[in-house]
Every structure is written in structure tokens, then in C-alpha cells.
Amino acid sequence: MKRFWMIGLVLVLVFSLMLGNVSISFSQEKYKESPMLAELVKQGKLPPVEERLPENPLIVGPGVLIQKKDLPDWKVGKYGGTLRSVHHSPGWNPDFYIGDIEPLVAPIGEGVAATGVKGIAPNIIDKWEVSKDNKVFTFHIREGLKWSDGYPVTTEDVQFAYEDVLLNDKLTPIFPVKLRSGYKSDGEPMKLKVIDKYTFECSFAEPYGGFLLQLAINQWGDYSDFLLKPKHYLKQFHIKYTPLEKMQPMLKEMGLTNEWWQLFNMKDINSWERCTSQAVGFPMLTAWIPTSITQSTIIMERNPYYFKVDTAGNQLPYIDRLSSQQVQDVEMMNMKVITGEVDFLRENTSLAKMAVYKANEEKGGFRALLVDHHLDPSGLELNFTYNDPVWRKVVGDIRFRRAINMGINRKEIIDSIYYGIGGIPETGVPYNPEEANKLLDQMGLNKRDNDGFRIGPDGKTFVIPIEYGTFVPEFPPISELVVEQLKKIGIKATAKAIEISLWGQRVGSGTLQATIMWMRDLGNESPWTWDPNEIIPQYYLWYTTRGKQGLEPPKWVKDGFSINEKIWASIPGSEEYNRLKREELAWEKQYLPVISFIGKAKQPIIVSSKLGNIPRSGRDIAINYSMEQFFFTK
Amino acid sequence: MLNYIIRRLLMFIPLLLILSIVSFVIIQLPPGDMLTTYIMRLKMSGVQISEEEISRLTSLYGLDKPLYIQYLKWIGNLLRGNLGYSFLWGRTVNEILAARLPLTIFISILTTIFVWAIALPIGIYSALHQYSVFDYIFTSIGFVGLSVPGFLLALILMWFFYNQFGINITGLFSSQFVNASWSLAKVLDMLKHIWLPLIIIGMSGTAGLIRTMRANLLDEIRKQYVITARAKGLTEKIVIFKYPVRIAINPLISTIGWMLAGIFSGEALVSIVLNIQTVGPVLLQATLGQDMYLAGSITMILSTLTIIGTLISDILLAWLDPRIRYGEVGK
Numbered sequence: 001m002k003r004f005w006m007i008g009l010v011l012v013l014v015f016s017l018m019l020g021n022v023s024i025s026f027s028q029e030k031y032k033e034s035p036m037l038a039e040l041v042k043q044g045k046l047p048p049v050e051e052r053l054p055e056n057p058l059i060v061g062p063g064v065l066i067q068k069k070d071l072p073d074w075k076v077g078k079y080g081g082t083l084r085s086v087h088h089s090p091g092w093n094p095d096f097y098i099g100d101i102e103p104l105v106a107p108i109g110e111g112v113a114a115t116g117v118k119g120i121a122p123n124i125i126d127k128w129e130v131s132k133d134n135k136v137f138t139f140h141i142r143e144g145l146k147w148s149d150g151y152p153v154t155t156e157d158v159q160f161a162y163e164d165v166l167l168n169d170k171l172t173p174i175f176p177v178k179l180r181s182g183y184k185s186d187g188e189p190m191k192l193k194v195i196d197k198y199t200f201e202c203s204f205a206e207p208y209g210g211f212l213l214q215l216a217i218n219q220w221g222d223y224s225d226f227l228l229k230p231k232h233y234l235k236q237f238h239i240k241y242t243p244l245e246k247m248q249p250m251l252k253e254m255g256l257t258n259e260w261w262q263l264f265n266m267k268d269i270n271s272w273e274r275c276t277s278q279a280v281g282f283p284m285l286t287a288w289i290p291t292s293i294t295q296s297t298i299i300m301e302r303n304p305y306y307f308k309v310d311t312a313g314n315q316l317p318y319i320d321r322l323s324s325q326q327v328q329d330v331e332m333m334n335m336k337v338i339t340g341e342v343d344f345l346r347e348n349t350s351l352a353k354m355a356v357y358k359a360n361e362e363k364g365g366f367r368a369l370l371v372d373h374h375l376d377p378s379g380l381e382l383n384f385t386y387n388d389p390v391w392r393k394v395v396g397d398i399r400f401r402r403a404i405n406m407g408i409n410r411k412e413i414i415d416s417i418y419y420g421i422g423g424i425p426e427t428g429v430p431y432n433p434e435e436a437n438k439l440l441d442q443m444g445l446n447k448r449d450n451d452g453f454r455i456g457p458d459g460k461t462f463v464i465p466i467e468y469g470t471f472v473p474e475f476p477p478i479s480e481l482v483v484e485q486l487k488k489i490g491i492k493a494t495a496k497a498i499e500i501s502l503w504g505q506r507v508g509s510g511t512l513q514a515t516i517m518w519m520r521d522l523g524n525e526s527p528w529t530w531d532p533n534e535i536i537p538q539y540y541l542w543y544t545t546r547g548k549q550g551l552e553p554p555k556w557v558k559d560g561f562s563i564n565e566k567i568w569a570s571i572p573g574s575e576e577y578n579r580l581k582r583e584e585l586a587w588e589k590q591y592l593p594v595i596s597f598i599g600k601a602k603q604p605i606i607v608s609s610k611l612g613n614i615p616r617s618g619r620d621i622a623i624n625y626s627m628e629q630f631f632f633t634k
Numbered sequence: 635m636l637n638y639i640i641r642r643l644l645m646f647i648p649l650l651l652i653l654s655i656v657s658f659v660i661i662q663l664p665p666g667d668m669l670t671t672y673i674m675r676l677k678m679s680g681v682q683i684s685e686e687e688i689s690r691l692t693s694l695y696g697l698d699k700p701l702y703i704q705y706l707k708w709i710g711n712l713l714r715g716n717l718g719y720s721f722l723w724g725r726t727v728n729e730i731l732a733a734r735l736p737l738t739i740f741i742s743i744l745t746t747i748f749v750w751a752i753a754l755p756i757g758i759y760s761a762l763h764q765y766s767v768f769d770y771i772f773t774s775i776g777f778v779g780l781s782v783p784g785f786l787l788a789l790i791l792m793w794f795f796y797n798q799f800g801i802n803i804t805g806l807f808s809s810q811f812v813n814a815s816w817s818l819a820k821v822l823d824m825l826k827h828i829w830l831p832l833i834i835i836g837m838s839g840t841a842g843l844i845r846t847m848r849a850n851l852l853d854e855i856r857k858q859y860v861i862t863a864r865a866k867g868l869t870e871k872i873v874i875f876k877y878p879v880r881i882a883i884n885p886l887i888s889t890i891g892w893m894l895a896g897i898f899s900g901e902a903l904v905s906i907v908l909n910i911q912t913v914g915p916v917l918l919q920a921t922l923g924q925d926m927y928l929a930g931s932i933t934m935i936l937s938t939l940t941i942i943g944t945l946i947s948d949i950l951l952a953w954l955d956p957r958i959r960y961g962e963v964g965k
Contacts, residue, residue, distance in 0.1 A: 090723045090919075094679040173693070174686040219682040255711065255719075265694045272681050276724040295723065295733050296911055297812060325812065328906040328915045332804065335792070339802040347679060363800065375680075471678045501666035501924065504674040521680055531682075 031057075031313045034079040036320050037304050047150070049315055052305045054144040056126060061311035065112050065626040070618035076310050077318035077612055077631025084343045085324040086333045091276040093298055093324045094347040099627035100274055100286040100300070104139070104223045107216040107572075109622075116522070116619070119573025120212045124153075124223055124285060124307070134207035134569060141198045146305040147283035151232045155194045160231035162192040164240055165268075170261040176226060178214045181206040183568045185544045209571035213525065216572070220523040222271045223285060229268065230283040237264040274300075275324075287317040287628040298324040308628060318631035340364035343608035346624045350473060351418060354604050366608050373603040374621040375521040376425055377418075378478050379596035380404070382464070385538030385551055386513045390458045396554065399443040401592040405429055406436040407489040413481055413597050417474055425520075425599030427589050436489045445490075453492040464493040468516040469503035475516050478597065482516070510537025519596050522621070535593060556591045563587055610634050635952070642945050650938060654712070657933035658705050661926045667697055668721045671923045695721055708927055712934065718927030722920065727931045730916060735898070737806070738912040741831065742897035748832055749839040757847025758879060764852065772844060779841030785903040788834050792907070803830055804909040831908050835901045843886070850885060854878035880954070887950050894943030895936045 033041070033049040040046040062074035087093035106123040109116030122128075127140040145153040165171050166179065181187035181204040188205040195201060202211070215227070235241035237250075239260050247260050256262055269282040277293040285307070288300035300322040308316040325341075327333055333348050338360035349357075349368075357368035382395045394400055409431045414422045440446070440454060445462065447455040456462035464486070468475045479495035486493045493514075498506075506512040510533050517534060532540035539557050541550030553561075563584050570577040603620040612633045615623050669691055673683050683691075692698045696707070708718055717727035760769045795803045805812070806827050811820045854860065855878050863873045902914030913932065920929035952958045 089675055092675065092679075097679070097681075171690075172686065173689050176684060176686045178684070219684070220680050255707075255716070262694050265690065272676055278724055295725075295730060328909050328911075332907075332909050335796075335802060335804060339796065339800075341802065469674070471674070499664070500674045500678075501664070501670040504670045504677070505666045508670075523680055524682055 031309060031315055033304075033315045034302060034318075034320060036079070036302070037315075040304070046304055052146060052150070053309065053315065054142040054146070054307050056142065057315075058123065058126075058142075058308045059311060060308050060316060060629055065629055066615045066618060066622060067109060070615040070622075071613065072616075074629075075612060076312045076314065077629065078633070079314070079318055079320065079631075081319050081632035082321040082323050083319050083611075083627075083630070084341060085322065085345065086327050086336050086342055086348075087275070087298065087324045088327055088330050088333065088348065090295065090326065091293065091298075092272075093275050095344060095624055096275055096288075096298065096300060096322055096324060097272060098220070098346070098621060098624040099322075100288055101220065101222045101271060101625065102285050102287075103217060103221075104215040104227065105212060107213070112625075120216055120571075124228070125215075128212075130209065130212070130571060134209040134571060135205070136201060136203045137211060138195070138199065138201045141200075142307060143198050145285070145307055147230050147233075147285065148289045148303045148305055149233070149283045150305060151230065151283060153228070153285070154197050155200045157228055157231045158200050159192065159194050160234070161227050161229040162190075164231075164238055165229060166226065168261075171264060178218070179226060180204075182208050182565060183210055183214070184565075186546065207569035209574070209577070210525075210568035213572045217523050218525055220271075224269065224271045228285075233283050234264065234268055237267045288322050296326045298322075298326075306628070310629070317628035319627075337366070337606050338364050340366060340608075342366070342606055343611065344627070344630070345606040346603070346620055349604040349606055351421065351602065351604060352473065354419065357604060357606065361609075365610070366606050367614075369605045369607060369614070369616070369623075370421065370602045371605055371615075371617060371623060372619045373601040374523070374619050375601075376519045376596045376599050377472070377601045378413075378474060378516055378598060379425075379519045379594050380408075380466070380482065381515050381517055381519075381534050381594050383510070383513050383534070384536050384557075385510070387511075388513075390456050390460075390462075391513070394445070394456060394462060397443050398556075398591060399439045400445075401595065402429075403436040403439040403443075403489060404486070404491070405592055405595050406432045406439070407486060407491070408482065408595065408597060409485050410597055412485070413478060416481065417477055418598060418601060421602045422598045423600035425596035426585060427592060427596055428599065433488050440489060440491070448490060451492075452490060453487075454490040461492055464491060464514045466493055466495045466514045466516060467498050467503070467506075467512060468495070469500045470497045471500050472518070479516055482597075507531065507533050509533075510541075519594055520599075522619070556587075560584075560587060560591070560593065608632075635949075639945070639949065642948070646941060649941060650934075653937045654709055654930075654934055655705070657937065658708065658926070658930050661921065661924060661929050661933075662701060664924065666924065668924045668926060669695065669697055671925075672721065675923075704926070708930060712931065717931040720920070720925050720928040722923045722925040722928065727928050730928065731913065731932075731935075734911055734913050734916065737910075738899070738914075739897055741828065741835070741910070741912065744828070745832055745836045745839070745901075746893065746897070748836045749843055752836075753840045753843035754847060754883075757844045758851060758874075760844065760848040761851035761855065761882075762874065776841040776844045779837045780845070782837075783903070784834050784838055784901060785907045787837060788831075788904050788907040791830065791834065803827070804907075806831075806910055831904060831910055834908070835904050846885060847882060850882035851878055854882050884951060884955055887954065888947045890947040890950065891940055891944035894939045894946070898939055899932070899936060 031049045031053060037046060037049070041048055046052070062068055062071070066074075068074075085093060085095055102124060104124045105128065106112040106121045108119050108121040112121050112123070124142060124145065125139045126142045129138040130136070141153060141155065147153055166175065175189045177183060177185050177187075179190040181190075191203045193201040193203070204211070237247065237260065244258055244260060247263060251257065251260065251263055254263060254266070266278060267282070269276075269279045269284075273279055274284070274286070274290055275293065275298045279290045280293055284303065287303060287306050287308075289303045290298065291301045292299040302317055302320050306316060310316060325336075327336065330348060333342070333345065334353055334356065336342050337345060337349075338356060340363070343366075354368065354370070361368060382401075384392065384395055386392065405427070406429055410424055410428055411431065414420060444457065445454040449455055449461045453461045466479050466482070468479055476495075476497055483493045483495050503512070503515070507515075512534065515534065536553065536557060538551040539553035542552055543550075543561055563580060567577065567580045567584065570580060605620055605623060607614050610632050612631045613626070613629045615626070669688070672691075673688065676683055696704065711718055717731070719725075720727050720730060723730055756772050760772050763769050792803055795801055806824050807820065808823050808827075811823045814820055855874070857878070860873060860878055863877065899912070899914045899917060901912075902918050904910075905912045905914045906918070917929065917932045919925075920932065
């Protein structure tokens with residue numbers, strides 16, 4: 001009995017000691033911060049880190065941002081350093097852009113930044129609830145979250161973004177499709193109800209589970225593009241809160257008189273405007289905020305109020321500063337890479353330069369990783385509604401598309417253009433020109449002209465005029481190869497490069513007949529599987545106007561619309577969603593709306609050999625997303 | 635003379651007006667506008683801009699207004715010294731030019747001095763010692779300099795320096811000075827880097843100038859007045875420098891017209907290859923991106939400078955060469 005008491009006493013003692021210790025460590029240093037910020041705290045220019053962080057910061061550890069299999073040796077990092085980069089277009093560094101993206105909720109694979117959209121994880125929103133019918137979404141903002149200027153983030157900012165920006169017809173002439181029921185252009189606009197300081201509710205007239213996907217990743221945007229805007233800052237440029245006279249001096253500076261909405265638009269910074277000079281001083285929620293944007297450099301520094309910490313309680317990011325120098329030419333980037341002046345480069349690397357990178361790795365002090373590309377880098381798109389009845393009849397025939405799919409020698413394309421790196425895409429079939437020829441003969445394209453090309457139903461040689469934008473260096477050689485390969489099955493194709501703005505304009509007007517483009521971009525789930533303007537402009541018009549304009553699509557296209565509608569109605573990652581995605585793939589394999597040339601493609605990434613927490617595999621863009629956990633080991 | 639200058643200055647007004655319309659229209663000619671280029675740039679990175687966003691941007695930049703209103707707005711601001719706003723850079727054209735102009739002018743003037751200081755003596759020497767060994771050597775170098783484009787030379791040198799010494803010769807400043815404000819250290823750092831672009835940009839200019847100077851002088855020294863001067867017993871130095879050289883230099887003076895514009899824009903291709911922040915690459919980028927106010931304003935300034943340069947060279951010529959009259963033949 002006595003012994004029992006003794007044990008009890010010891011246990012109590014141990015417990016109280018533990019508790020005491022815990023409470024001591026709690027009060028002393030629950031969170032740690034970069035020496036750069038600690039200095040500012042000491043000077044009294046910044047509140048202590050506990051006050052800057054939200055009540056429950058997002059805790060980053062192994063497998064949180066990147067899957068464990070891609071980054072098995074995640075480590076707590078060290079503070080400090082400047083990550084050097086290069087950019088080409090003024091005010092636009094695509095790698096900083098992706099690295100700084102903070103969606104309201106995050107897309108997950110098995111790590112937040114894995115971006116294989118299997119589900120949704122907390123980010124700025126830490127809790128949410130979806131009604132059974134997928135119509136009502138209740139979101140809860142991380143309590144105590146602050147803008148980069150220290151001002152608290154509350155539902156007032158959401159209400160402002162909704163009522164004063166989205167519902168203001170000067171600022172938002174057309175209500176965005178993303179926020180309409182079911183992601184349909186005629187869907188009812190979203191309704192917002194603010195519940196308390198941190199909770200708000202978005203509701204739709206129709207099921208729209210995909211709304212979570214919109215908030216997470218679609219079109220690569222983040223919180224700043226809709227639904228959350230810093231009211232305390234922006235209200236000084238909004239007519240509802242600031243009289244016009246007060247804005248007059250600023251308007252005059254811009255050469256305007258009373259167009260306050262232009263001033264507001266200029267001051268309101270979207271996710272893709274963060275590297276521009278106007279973005280300096282704009283309150284943000286991102287890991288780094290722009291501090292100095294000159295004509296030749298972009299400099300971003302750590303956001304003292306960033307809401308993520310690591311497992312040891314260190315506030316992220318580890319790296320203090322991002323700095324990017326402008327180069328006059330894209331090729332100059334490679335020069336900067338091989339001389340070791342770049343610490344991280346993703347988007348502007350090129351597979352064709354891999355040998356150069358490898359040869360200079362040691363000398364330049366970097367590693368060139370070959371990781372998965374986030375899209376299928378090339379494929380053929382035929383415009384099913386191009387204004388030519390013969391063309392429509394031929395390309396609308398599934399036998400024709402199957403024949404083309406079989407007539408493309410993917411291995412040749414992969415070997416000669418992608419250095420043998422890559423695989424057959426999911427919709428691809430083995431190369432079989434005999435079978436392709438048979439199919440084309442069957443469908444009535446059996447007559448040939450003097451050069452051996454097939455004659456169309458109108459008695460003229462049938463031609464696929466491929467016109468591609470000049471923005472991808474691989475497109476010209478691929479087009480030439482495709483033209484040659486199609487010749488073997490008697491299809492005449494021509495390849496022509498057109499200037500990118502002309503390409504964009506013709507896609508926009510739906511008048512591009514055939515083109516080469518990348519496909520299956522992970523972050524771009526459009527209302528249809530691809531940009532409808534590239535392949536079915538008139539059908540899509542019919543669909544969006546409910547049959548008032550455009551052309552009535554055939555059944556298989558309508559089926560595609562209906563599968564897509566159901567996908568957008570369901571919740572990403574749910575049983576239903578995954579089933580529908582499989583259904584969509586089966587539909588795609590059966591009807592071949594586009595013909596992809598290569599899947600499982602690779603993209604080189606340049607990382608300094610001094611950087612830690614760099615995944616060894618996974619997707620290029622996911623690595624870029626996880627930049628806040630990079631650190632300099634030396 | 636004064637009358638002549640005033641008349642020329644008055645002719646500027648309609649000329650500049652026509653030029654401004656032409657440069658504005660040319661920029662608008664290709665399909666699309668600055669916004670389509672901007673949207674495509676984002677699309678290349680995977681960012682899809684929605685219809686709503688496009689309509690918002692169109693009205694933000696005033697691209698929904700008819701062309702003549704855009705033109706009038708631009709020309710009105712231009713007259714008040716406001717060169718407009720660059721969509722691509724997100725800042726005013728004045729700001730962009732102010733940052734790049736001093737460096738551009740500095741490099742251009744230095745290059746010009748370099749070119750003249752080397753080319754003139756060599757040209758004179760070659761002419762006086764025609765078909766001598768040195769004449770052949772200079773001629774060969776001159777032809778190489780003329781035929782090898784500057785950007786190619788830049789690329790070769792860049793590769794050579796990297797391969798041999800492992801240094802990157804691009805840019806005008808070491809990385810620690812790029813953003814630093816001007817100081818003695820920065821100037822010294824620049825002087826360390828500037829000689830290479832100077833030689834590359836100057837190369838073809840030097841070669842061309844040597845050829846022109848040589849040919850002109852050769853023409854002159856065979857003329858009778860030279861023989862007369864010699865016969866009168868003047869020293870060789872005076873014979874050559876007082877008469878034929880002065881006349882041989884005339885064609886060079888008339889090139890000042892284009893030189894002024896050249897000084898302003900800098901050598902675009904070499905600047906791109908060597909990554910030098912001059913005005914040339916900005917003009918190229920602005921034209922490609924249909925950044926109308928930036929491209930339009932630079933084109934306008936270039937044309938104005940060309941006109942002024944032509945006037946200056948005309949005046950200089952008239953002053954140097956009394957044979958030139960002011961279009962008042964018969965009076």
C-alpha cells in the first residue's frame with residue numbers, strides 16, 4: 001500500500017514537472033523567427049512573433065507540403081539567405097509567382113503542394129463544411145491571421161471583396177463564371193452570408209462541389225483573385241468609402257478625371273501582379289512580399305506575418321529574400337544558370353539544354369533535376385466547328401480521329417524531340433499506319449490525288465492546316481514531324497508558325513482550324529476538358545447560350561458536357577468525383593477530342609546545391625509551390 | 635543662314651505630326667494589341683485570364699476607345715512632356731527612359747569617341763600609304779569588322795571568356811552593384827566591364843569609317859589643288875591636313891544626323907546579347923509586345939532626333955564647306 005502511494009507521489013511529481021516544463025517552454029519560446037525579424041522586434045518596429053502568427057498556424061513537417069516519397073528526408077531548416085533568380089518579361093517572374101501562391105484552400109495529392117488534385121487541404125481557410133447537396137459552403141478563416149502590414153484578416157475583407165468589388169458593376173463588369181452555380185456562364189451568381197468575424201457562407205443555386213477546386217488551384221490563382229481583399233487598404237480607393245475629391249490628386253497623376261475604378265484596379269494587386277512595381281506596399285498573405293521592384297530587378301522579402309511554422313515552431317519561410325535580375329533575352333538565362341548566378345529556375349529551363357546544364361553542374365554549383373512535368377507538353381487540336389462543311393464532316397468522324405491517333409508515331413516524336421524522356425499519353429494507342437490507312441479507306445477517303453494524298457468528299461485534297469503559336473521551342477520541329485508522319489497515311493498537313501498574339505486572337509474568335517498546343521494542364525480544369533475555343537467554339541457557344549446561338553453539338557460532345565457538369569457539381573477527391581474522372585477519361589479515350597503526343601513528360605529544374613528540402617521527384621510545379629520550406633544549408 | 639535655320643525649324647512641325655501618326659499606326663497594324671500579348675504571356679505560364687478579367691483590363695487601359703481617341707490622348711500628353719504609360723512595365727515611359735538613357739548616351743558617346751579616335755588616323759594613314767603592308771593589314775581587319783555582325787562577335791567573345799576563364803562578361807555591373815546607388819566603386823566596376831561592349835559595338839563602325847575616310851582622302855589627294863599646294867612648297871603636313879582631310883571629312887559630318895538617334899537608342903542587338911540595360915532592347919520588346927505608348931514615344935523621339943541631327947549636320951557642313959549654299963541658287 002505504501003509502495004503504491006510512493007509510486008503515486010512520484011507520478012504526480014513527474015507530471016507536475018512535465019506540466020511545469022511545458023508551460024515554461026510555452027511562455028518562453030513557442031515560436032521562433034528569423035534573426036532578421038528578431039532584430040526588428042528588438043528595435044520595437046515589429047510585435048513579437050507570437051502576436052504576429054495566427055492562433056493555429058499551419059504546421060509544416062514531413063509530408064505536409066510535399067509527399068514523403070518525393071522528399072523522404074525533410075528537415076527543419078536554417079534561416080537566412082537570398083534566393084537568386086532571373087526573369088525575362090518586365091514585372092513577371094513565373095517561379096516567384098508560383099512560389100508565392102497562397103490559395104484559400106490547398107489542392108492535395110498526398111502533400112499540399114503535390115497538386116495532383118485528389119482532395120482539398122486547409123490553407124488560409126482552416127475549417128470548412130459542405131452541405132449534403134454541395135450547394136452551401138461554410139468557411140472558417142484561420143483566427144488571428146494578419147495581412148503583411150499587421151492588420152487582421154476577417155470576414156469584413158471577404159464581404160468587401162464580394163459586395164464592393166464583385167457586385168460593383170464598374171469594378172466587375174461581368175460576374176465571374178468561377179463564382180456562378182456549377183461553373184456555368186449562365187449559372188446564378190454566388191451568394192455570401194457573413195456569420196461572424198471569421199466564418200462566412202457561400203451558397204449556390206445548383207450543386208457546385210468543384211467550387212473548392214476553384215478556390216484551391218484552378219487557373220493557378222489564389223485568394224487575391226477573388227473573395228479576399230484587404231479592405232482596410234483598398235477602401236481608400238473605393239467610392240463607397242472615400243469621396244471622389246480625396247482621390248482626385250491620385251487620379252490626376254494617372255491622367256484621369258473621375259474614373260475612380262481605374263485607380264482601384266491599379267491599386268488592387270492580383271496574384272499575377274505581385275512582381276510589378278505597383279505591388280510594393282500592398283497587403284498580402286504570401287511568404288514573400290515585394291519590397292523593391294526596379295526596371296532590372298525584382299526583390300521580395302519575407303512576410304513577417306506569414307501563417308506557416310515548421311514542426312520546431314520556426315516561422316516560415318526560411319529564406320529571407322528573393323531576388324531576380326532581368327535579362328534581355330531568354331537565352332541569357334541559360335548563361336546565368338551555367339555560371340552559377342541562379343539558385344532556382346523552373347519555368348524557363350528547357351529539356352534541350354539538359355546536356356549543357358549537366359556539363360556545368362559542378363562548376364556552377366547547382367543541380368539539374370529532371371522531374372515530372374505538370375502537363376502533357378504537346379498534342380494536336382482540330383477545330384470541330386471550323387466554318388467549312390467538308391472539314392466538319394471529316395474531323396467529326398471518329399474513324400478519322402482514330403486513324404490520326406494511330407498514324408502518329410509517338411516514339412519517334414519522343415525520341416527525336418524529347419530525348420527519349422516521356423511516355424505514351426493515356427489516350428495514346430500503338431503506332432499502326434496500316435490500320436490507320438484501312439480506317440481512312442473505310443470512311444470514304446479512299447481516293448488519292450497525284451501526290452498520293454487523300455481526296456476529301458468535295459473532290460479536293462483534304463488538308464489539315466496546322467498553325468501554332470511560336471511560344472514553345474519544341475512546337476516547330478514537332479509540327480514538321482507530324483506533317484511527315486501524316487503523309488504516310490495519305491493525309492496532307494501543312495505547318496505554319498504564327499505570331500503569338502495572332503494565335504491568341506484567332507483562338508479567341510474560334511477561327512483557328514488546327515493547332516499544336518499543350519494539354520492536360522493540372523491547374524487548368526476549364527469548363528470543358530480543354531480550352532473550348534481551341535476545339536469546339538460553336539458547340540460551346542450553343543451550350544452556354546442554351547441553344548440560342550452557335551451550332552448544336554453531336555451527342556458525344558453533349559455527353560462530354562454532361563460529364564463535366566457532374567464533375568464540377570461533385571467534391572474534389574470524393575468517391576463520386578473520382579468515379580466521374582474515370583468516366584471522363586474513358587469518354588476521352590473513346591472520342592479523342594484532342595490527340596496528345598506525349599505523356600509523363602519531364603521538365604528540368606535548376607536548384608543550387610546549397611539548397612535543402614528539395615524533393616528528389618514529383619512534379620515541377622509542386623516543388624516550386626513548396627518554396628517556403630527551402631533553406632540554404634551553408 | 636538664320637533665315638535658313640528658321641525655315642527648317644518650321645518644316646519640323648508638319649513633319650513631326652506626320653511621323654507621329656505613322657509611328658502610332660504602324661504599332662497598331664499587327665493583329666491584337668498590348669493586352670493580347672500580355673494575356674498570351676500569362677497563358678504561356680499556365681495562367682488563364684477569364685473573359686471578365688479581360689474586359690476589366692480593356693477598360694482599365696482605355697483600349698476599348700477608338701484608335702483616334704487613343705492617338706489624341708497620347709499626342710496631347712506627349713506635347714506636355716508626358717510620354718505615356720507602359721503597360722508592359724507598369725510604369726511611365728518617362729521613368730523607363732530616365733533610368734536607361736544616361737547609360738545609353740554614355741556608352742554611345744564613348745563608342746563614338748572610340749570609333750573616331752581609331753578610325754580617322756588609320757583611314758588617313760591608309761590613304762597616304764596606299765598598298766603598303768599596314769594598309770593591307772588595316773584593310774583586312776576592316777573587312778572582317780564590317781562583315782562580322784556585332785552580336786555574333788559578342789556571342790563568340792562571351793563563349794571564349796566563359797570557356798577559358800570561367801567568367802561571365804555580360805552586363806555592365808557585378809551583381810553586388812546592380813542595385814547599388816552610384817558611387818566611385820560602382821563607376822570603377824562599370825569601367826571594368828564597359829570596354830568589351832565598347833569594342834564590339836565600335837568594331838563595325840570603326841571598320842566602316844576607316845573605309846570611308848580612306849576612299850575620300852584618296853580621291854582628294856589626287857586632285858590638282860593638292861599638286862598645286864605641293865608645287866608651291868607647302869609642308870606635307872599642311873598640304874594634307876589643311877585641305878584634303880577637311881574635305882574628306884564632309885561625308886562623315888553628314889552622318890551626324892543618324893548618329894544622334896543612334897546615341898539615344900544604343901546598339902540593340904549587342905545590348906541584348908551582352909545583357910546591357912540600354913534603350914534599344916526596350917524598344918524591341920515594346921514593339922514585339924505592342925506596348926503602344928512606349929514604342930510610339932521611343933520611335934517619336936528617335937525620329938525627332940534624326941531630324942534635328944540632319945539639321946545640325948547640314949549647318950555644320952555649310953559652315954565647314956563654303957561651297958554649300960542654302961537653296962538660293964540664282965540669287
